[in-house]
Amino acid sequence: MSGIAIIVEYDVKPDCLEEQEKRVLESAAKCLREDGCLRMEVFVPDGQENKLVLSELWRDEVALKVHRSQPGHAEEHEHVDQLCAGKQVRRGRPI
Numbered sequence: 001m002s003g004i005a006i007i008v009e010y011d012v013k014p015d016c017l018e019e020q021e022k023r024v025l026e027s028a029a030k031c032l033r034e035d036g037c038l039r040m041e042v043f044v045p046d047g048q049e050n051k052l053v054l055s056e057l058w059r060d061e062v063a064l065k066v067h068r069s070q071p072g073h074a075e076e077h078e079h080v081d082q083l084c085a086g087k088q089v090r091r092g093r094p095i
Contacts, residue, residue: 001094006056011086020052020083036063
């Protein structure tokens, strides 16, 4: 399998999970409309109520570069990150 897999783990501030879910889902829906975005899945891990995980799959580096160059991309990430106490991003190739 080719592509670029990205996993983002958000540590959500207390009492902000519902709003963070809304923000991440809105962002994911926009990404899914982009050429080259193959997957955007969002979930709350069992037993970790203040954590939100986003799983992305992009066709290739070109698609990811186009995504990141979209107007408002940086501002959208800032909007999502406002409700986070921390964030971890992992990137790799799917096998």
